Amino acid sequence: MEIFLAQLINAIALGSVYALLVTGFNLLVVVGGIFPFAYSHIVVLSMYMCWFAMKMTGDNAAVGILAGVLSGTAFSFITEPVFRPLAKRGAVLGSFIVAMALSLIITEIMAQKLNMGIVISFPQTFQGKEALIQFGTATVTAGQIATIVGSIGAGLGFFYLLYRTKQGRAFRAMGQSPFSARLLGIPIVKTRIYAYLIAGLLGGISAVFLAMAIGTASSSLGDNLALKVMAVSMLAGVGNLGGGLVAALILGLSEGMVLAYLPGDWSQAIAFGMIMVVVMIRPKGLFGTMA
Amino acid sequence: MSYGPIKALRGVSIEVNEGEIVVMIGANGAGKTTLVETILGITPVEKGRIMFMGEEVTQKKTEYVVASGLCLIPEGRGILPLMTVMENLQLGAHHFKGDTSKNLELIYRCFPVLKERSKQMAGTLSGGEQQMLSVARGLMSAPNLMMLDEPSLGLAPTVMKDLFRTIGELNSTGYTILLSEQNACQALRYAHRGYVFETGEIVLSGTAEELMHNQRVQQAYLGGVV
Numbered sequence: 001m002e003i004f005l006a007q008l009i010n011a012i013a014l015g016s017v018y019a020l021l022v023t024g025f026n027l028l029v030v031v032g033g034i035f036p037f038a039y040s041h042i043v044v045l046s047m048y049m050c051w052f053a054m055k056m057t058g059d060n061a062a063v064g065i066l067a068g069v070l071s072g073t074a075f076s077f078i079t080e081p082v083f084r085p086l087a088k089r090g091a092v093l094g095s096f097i098v099a100m101a102l103s104l105i106i107t108e109i110m111a112q113k114l115n116m117g118i119v120i121s122f123p124q125t126f127q128g129k130e131a132l133i134q135f136g137t138a139t140v141t142a143g144q145i146a147t148i149v150g151s152i153g154a155g156l157g158f159f160y161l162l163y164r165t166k167q168g169r170a171f172r173a174m175g176q177s178p179f180s181a182r183l184l185g186i187p188i189v190k191t192r193i194y195a196y197l198i199a200g201l202l203g204g205i206s207a208v209f210l211a212m213a214i215g216t217a218s219s220s221l222g223d224n225l226a227l228k229v230m231a232v233s234m235l236a237g238v239g240n241l242g243g244g245l246v247a248a249l250i251l252g253l254s255e256g257m258v259l260a261y262l263p264g265d266w267s268q269a270i271a272f273g274m275i276m277v278v279v280m281i282r283p284k285g286l287f288g289t290m291a
Numbered sequence: 292m293s294y295g296p297i298k299a300l301r302g303v304s305i306e307v308n309e310g311e312i313v314v315m316i317g318a319n320g321a322g323k324t325t326l327v328e329t330i331l332g333i334t335p336v337e338k339g340r341i342m343f344m345g346e347e348v349t350q351k352k353t354e355y356v357v358a359s360g361l362c363l364i365p366e367g368r369g370i371l372p373l374m375t376v377m378e379n380l381q382l383g384a385h386h387f388k389g390d391t392s393k394n395l396e397l398i399y400r401c402f403p404v405l406k407e408r409s410k411q412m413a414g415t416l417s418g419g420e421q422q423m424l425s426v427a428r429g430l431m432s433a434p435n436l437m438m439l440d441e442p443s444l445g446l447a448p449t450v451m452k453d454l455f456r457t458i459g460e461l462n463s464t465g466y467t468i469l470l471s472e473q474n475a476c477q478a479l480r481y482a483h484r485g486y487v488f489e490t491g492e493i494v495l496s497g498t499a500e501e502l503m504h505n506q507r508v509q510q511a512y513l514g515g516v517v
Binding site: 166169170172173176177179180182183184185186187188 | 331333352353354356357358362363365369370371372373374378381382383385386428432
């Protein structure tokens with residue numbers, strides 16, 4: 001029973017980071033007007049930046065976190081001009097292809113140039129492996145708590161922005177009808193740039209929590225995450241922000257539980273399996289597209 | 292405010308003075324929508340100029356034009372169905388600097404039903420209510436010039452009458468209005484001046500009185516003698 005609970009906490013921690021990733025992803029879909037396949041790769045690149053920063057400062061966690069968050073924001077911001085002409089034309093498939101090209105470039109950079117392609121490990125202290133709560137033989141670590149609380153916090157902050165502020169309304173208006181948004185005098189290009197910045201910020205925060213939750217990163221993590229983000233997104237309905245959260249938890253939970261009880265890495269298969277089922281039965285996703 | 296020739300519109304030149312209601316009548320495809328979209332900076336101008344309150348806005352981006360005090364209430368309403376009535380109104384004030392409560396007061400006075408429904412999803416409103424919301428949204432920015440594109444489209448006759456009456460009331464409180472309408476009869480009743488559009492050109496212009504008594508206008512748009 002305790003083992004089950006421990007695995008459950010682990011799965012929730014994983015699910016909550018996925019939720020954050022999917023939120024950033026959806027923001028780029030809805031406001032950016034593109035299919036941001038390379039988003040996860042940018043996140044993993046930020047994980048590398050976090051790792052480098054800590055290596056250079058003797059495992060200083062604060063520096064690492066700052067590096068991760070800032071690089072996520074910066075990298076996302078840099079990619080905006082690349083996608084701008086595609087978004088303007090509504091070329092979603094085109095953006096997917098460009099994003100895939102970008103993801104391949106990032107993956108290669110990580111495989112060849114960063115840490116000579118060797119898997120990076122985050123310091124134990126950073127991962128927060130000390131047990132904070134104990135029940136019987138099972139423990140809940142500081143890292144897990146930080147991840148869950150942090151992801152929920154970031155998620156809530158984002159939803160506050162989206163539903164209670166002027167910029168958030170502008171985001172939603174653009175997502176629902178770029179033409180109407182334009183008539184209202186909402187600056188289209190500027191608003192898209194803000195979306196990239198915020199998605200990047202969420203990505204940077206996710207990078208930090210992923211470092212805690214997974215503990216390692218490699219060049220193949222980008223593809224791995226991208227698949228899962230796509231799975232969650234499609235499960236919920238691409239662009240559906242609220243549904244994305246629920247679906248992320250579903251994926252996190254299933255992955256976590258299967259990981260605990262079945263040998264081998266079934267996580268990618270699960271993700272793919274979910275995409276398959278959704279595409280065949282409910283192409284618009286469980287909750288429908290567009291929030 | 293005046294224009295010169297524009298592509299898909301040939302040699303079109305109109306003028307709207309402060310405090311007027313100017314109406315553009317003409318069939319679908321005559322160029323009225325193209326004109327208002329061009330004014331707003333959505334469609335590019337090939338030849339000619341757009342002057343607004345003494346400033347040239349011909350090549351300016353839509354966000355600049357809107358921020359200068361122009362607003363368009365588009366054909367088909369252009370409201371956001373997945374957002375609440377209140378949120379739609381708040382979006383209308385995106386560029387408005389200052390306290391919006393006065394604007395809301397005016398809106399709720401003209402359209403009390405919007406106050407009742409302020410928390411409802413805009414998509415659940417009836418056609419007439421959506422049109423009211425669209426106009427109200429325009430009012431939220433306290434525009435110097437309101438342009439309405441076919442506001443009566445798809446509305447029941449009584450609702451249409453109310454809408455025009457409201458437009459007339461708004462004008463008497465100081466709003467300058469450029470109206471594009473297929474329903475010439477009602478529109479001319481409230482307007483000061485008008486232009487008649489046919490296939491991208493202006494074929495007639497004059498005061499509302501003159502147009503109402505013009506034979507050609509009567510035959511084509513008023514269904515015989517008024």
